[in-house]
Amino acid sequence: MTWIVGVLVFWILAWLANLWIVRQRFAQHGAGKLIAPMIFGVTVLILWEGMVRGIGVSAVILPAPSLIWAKVLASTSILWGDFMQTFVRGALSGYMIGCTAAVATAIAIDRSPFLQRGLLPVGNFVAALPIVGLAPILVAWFGFDWQSKAAVVVAMVFFPVLVNAVAGLADTSAMQRDLMRTYGASYWQTMFKLRLPAAMPFIFNGLKIATTLALIGAIVAEFFGSPIMGMGFRISTSVGQLALDMVWAEIAVAALAGSLFYGTVTLIERGLTFWHPSQR
Amino acid sequence: MNRVLPILTVVGLIIALWYAASVWLNAPWVYDQAARAGQSVSFSQMLPQTQNQSRPVLPPPHQVADALWQGLTGQAITSKRSLVYHGWVTLQSTLMGFVLGVVVGVGLAVSIVHVRAMDQSVMPWAVISQTIPIVALAPMIVVLSNSFWSGALPQATGLDSRAIAKAIISAYLSFFPVLVGMIKGLRSPDAMQIDLLSTYGASGPQTFWKLRLPASMPYFVASLKVAIAASLVGAIVGELPTGAIQGLGARMLIGSQFGEPLIMWSALFASAILAGGLILLVGVAERAIVRRTGSPA
Incomplete structure (x- = not known):
C-alpha cells in the first residue's frame, strides 16, 4: 500500500514540477528543453515500478523495470x-x-x-x-x-x-x-x-x-x-x-x-x- | 485517359516481369522432375509446366488470381477456408484499432495544443514510441491482454483477448499520424484569426469549437488515410507472431508453415484488396467532410 501511495504522490509532484518548469526561461532552449521529457520518462518508470510492487503483479505478467535492467x-x-x-x-x-x-x-x-x-x-x-x-x-x-x-x-x-x-x-x-x-x-x-x-x-x-x-x-x-x-x-x-x-x-x-x-x-x-x- | 494509360503501362510491365520471373524460378523444378524420370524437356515443353504447378516457387499471376477467386467465392463465407471470413476477422481488429488510435491521437493532440507542459514532456516520447518496432511488443501485448481481458469481459463484448491485442497494436501504429496531423491542424489558424476571435470576446472553448477544430479538418482527414493503412498493417502484424488461426495474417502463416504458396499469395492479395478498399472509403469520407466544412480543395 505504501508503494502505491508513494508513487501516486511522486506522480503528482512530478506533474507539478513539469508545469512549473515549462514556464521558466531556461526550459525554452538548448539542453533545458530536455528536462521536462526526462522527468516524464522517469515518472513513468517509477509509476511502473511502484505499481508492480504495490499491487504485487507477477513477473510472468509484467516484470518491474529494475528486474528488466538486471536482466x-x-x-x-x-x-x-x-x-x-x-x-x-x-x-x-x-x-x-x-x-x-x-x-x-x-x-x-x-x-x-x-x-x-x-x-x-x-x-x-x-x-x-x-x-x-x-x-x-x-x-x-x-x-x-x-x-x-x-x-x-x-x-x-x-x-x-x-x-x-x-x-x-x-x-x-x-x-x-x-x-x-x-x-x-x-x-x-x-x-x-x-x-x-x-x-x-x-x-x-x-x-x-x-x-x-x-x-x-x-x-x-x-x-x-x-x-x-x-x-x-x-x-x-x-x-x-x-x-x-x-x-x-x-x-x-x-x-x-x-x-x-x-x-x-x-x-x-x-x-x-x-x-x-x-x-x- | 491521360492518367490511366501510364498506370496501365506500369501495371502491365509489372505483370510481364512477374510472368518472366515465375518461368525462371519454377523452371528448375520442371528440369529436376524430368531428370529424375530420365527424360529431357525442351524449352517449349518446359514453359507450360512452369505455369500450373501445385506448389510453385513463384505462382504466376493467373494462378494467384484463381486461388484468390476460389478463396473469395469457392465456399460459404462462414467457412474456415474462405478469405471473406478471415478478412472479416482482420477487418474487425483493424477498425477497432483505428477508432481507438484516432480517439487517442485527437485527445493527445488537443491536450498538447492547449497545455504547454504536455507539449514539452509528452511529444518527444510520442516520437520515440514510433521508433520502437511494434512487432517486438506484439507477443508481449498478447500475453498482457490474455491476463487482463478475462472473466466477464469477453462474454459481454463478444471479443476474445486476441482481437483486443490486435486492436491495441493497430491503435499503436495509427495514433501517431493522427496526432501529428491534428497538432498541425489545430495550430493552423494564424494570429490574425485568433486575434479576431478575442476581439469578439470568445472564450477558450469557443475558440476551439468555432475556429481551431474546423480549421484542423483538412489535416485530420489527410492523416486518416495514413492511419487506416497503418492500422491494417498493425492487425496483420498482430496475427503473425501470436499463433492466431483466424485472420489474413494467420492465413499467411499457415501457408508458410504447410508449404502452400498459393494460400500465402491469395491471403497477401486479399489484404491488398482490403487495404485498397479501406483507403477508398476514407477518401470518400474525406471528400464529404471537406465539402461539409466548406474548406477549399
Missing part, C-alpha cells in the same frame, strides 16, 4: 549477438540495398515523364499495402539466415523511398532549370548540382520512414524462421518460456536501436539539408 546487465552477450544478427546483418544491409535501389530507380525513370506518371500512383498504393506479408514468402526463398531478413527489409523500404525520391526530383522550378541551361550544364551536371540536392529533404523524409520499417521487417521475418539468434527469435521463444524479463530486455534494445537509427538519419539530414527552411 539486461546479466545477458549482455546474448543481447549483443541478437542485435548484430537482426539489426546490423538483417535490417541495416537491407536498408542500404533498398534505399540505394529506390533512389537509383527514381533517377533511372527520371527521363520518362510517362513512366513517372504511371509509377507514382502505383508506388503510393503499394507503399500503403501490408508488404510485411511478403515475409513468409521471402523466408521460403532466401533461407533462414539474415539474407531473407534483408530481402524483407528491401521490399518494405523500397516503395516509400521511391515515391519520395520521384516527388523530390520533380521539386525544382523551371526558372532554376533554365538557369542551369544558360550555364551550359549537361543533364548529369544539372542532376548532381541542382536536382539531387533539391530532392534531399524529400528523400530524407522517405529514409526516416524507412528506418522504422526496416526494424519491423527484420524482426517479423524472424518469426517465420531464423537461426537460433536474433531479436525476433528471442522474443517469440522467450514469450513461450514466460521469460518476460528477457522479452522486455529485447524490447529495450530494439527501442534503443530504433531511436538511435532514426536519430542518426536525422543528424545526417541536418548536415546535408542545412539550407532548407525546416532546418533553420
Whole structure:
C-alpha cells in the first residue's frame, strides 16, 4: 500500500514540477528543453515500478523495470549477438540495398515523364499495402539466415523511398532549370548540382520512414524462421518460456536501436539539408 | 485517359516481369522432375509446366488470381477456408484499432495544443514510441491482454483477448499520424484569426469549437488515410507472431508453415484488396467532410 501511495504522490509532484518548469526561461532552449521529457520518462518508470510492487503483479505478467535492467546487465552477450544478427546483418544491409535501389530507380525513370506518371500512383498504393506479408514468402526463398531478413527489409523500404525520391526530383522550378541551361550544364551536371540536392529533404523524409520499417521487417521475418539468434527469435521463444524479463530486455534494445537509427538519419539530414527552411 | 494509360503501362510491365520471373524460378523444378524420370524437356515443353504447378516457387499471376477467386467465392463465407471470413476477422481488429488510435491521437493532440507542459514532456516520447518496432511488443501485448481481458469481459463484448491485442497494436501504429496531423491542424489558424476571435470576446472553448477544430479538418482527414493503412498493417502484424488461426495474417502463416504458396499469395492479395478498399472509403469520407466544412480543395 505504501508503494502505491508513494508513487501516486511522486506522480503528482512530478506533474507539478513539469508545469512549473515549462514556464521558466531556461526550459525554452538548448539542453533545458530536455528536462521536462526526462522527468516524464522517469515518472513513468517509477509509476511502473511502484505499481508492480504495490499491487504485487507477477513477473510472468509484467516484470518491474529494475528486474528488466538486471536482466539486461546479466545477458549482455546474448543481447549483443541478437542485435548484430537482426539489426546490423538483417535490417541495416537491407536498408542500404533498398534505399540505394529506390533512389537509383527514381533517377533511372527520371527521363520518362510517362513512366513517372504511371509509377507514382502505383508506388503510393503499394507503399500503403501490408508488404510485411511478403515475409513468409521471402523466408521460403532466401533461407533462414539474415539474407531473407534483408530481402524483407528491401521490399518494405523500397516503395516509400521511391515515391519520395520521384516527388523530390520533380521539386525544382523551371526558372532554376533554365538557369542551369544558360550555364551550359549537361543533364548529369544539372542532376548532381541542382536536382539531387533539391530532392534531399524529400528523400530524407522517405529514409526516416524507412528506418522504422526496416526494424519491423527484420524482426517479423524472424518469426517465420531464423537461426537460433536474433531479436525476433528471442522474443517469440522467450514469450513461450514466460521469460518476460528477457522479452522486455529485447524490447529495450530494439527501442534503443530504433531511436538511435532514426536519430542518426536525422543528424545526417541536418548536415546535408542545412539550407532548407525546416532546418533553420 | 491521360492518367490511366501510364498506370496501365506500369501495371502491365509489372505483370510481364512477374510472368518472366515465375518461368525462371519454377523452371528448375520442371528440369529436376524430368531428370529424375530420365527424360529431357525442351524449352517449349518446359514453359507450360512452369505455369500450373501445385506448389510453385513463384505462382504466376493467373494462378494467384484463381486461388484468390476460389478463396473469395469457392465456399460459404462462414467457412474456415474462405478469405471473406478471415478478412472479416482482420477487418474487425483493424477498425477497432483505428477508432481507438484516432480517439487517442485527437485527445493527445488537443491536450498538447492547449497545455504547454504536455507539449514539452509528452511529444518527444510520442516520437520515440514510433521508433520502437511494434512487432517486438506484439507477443508481449498478447500475453498482457490474455491476463487482463478475462472473466466477464469477453462474454459481454463478444471479443476474445486476441482481437483486443490486435486492436491495441493497430491503435499503436495509427495514433501517431493522427496526432501529428491534428497538432498541425489545430495550430493552423494564424494570429490574425485568433486575434479576431478575442476581439469578439470568445472564450477558450469557443475558440476551439468555432475556429481551431474546423480549421484542423483538412489535416485530420489527410492523416486518416495514413492511419487506416497503418492500422491494417498493425492487425496483420498482430496475427503473425501470436499463433492466431483466424485472420489474413494467420492465413499467411499457415501457408508458410504447410508449404502452400498459393494460400500465402491469395491471403497477401486479399489484404491488398482490403487495404485498397479501406483507403477508398476514407477518401470518400474525406471528400464529404471537406465539402461539409466548406474548406477549399
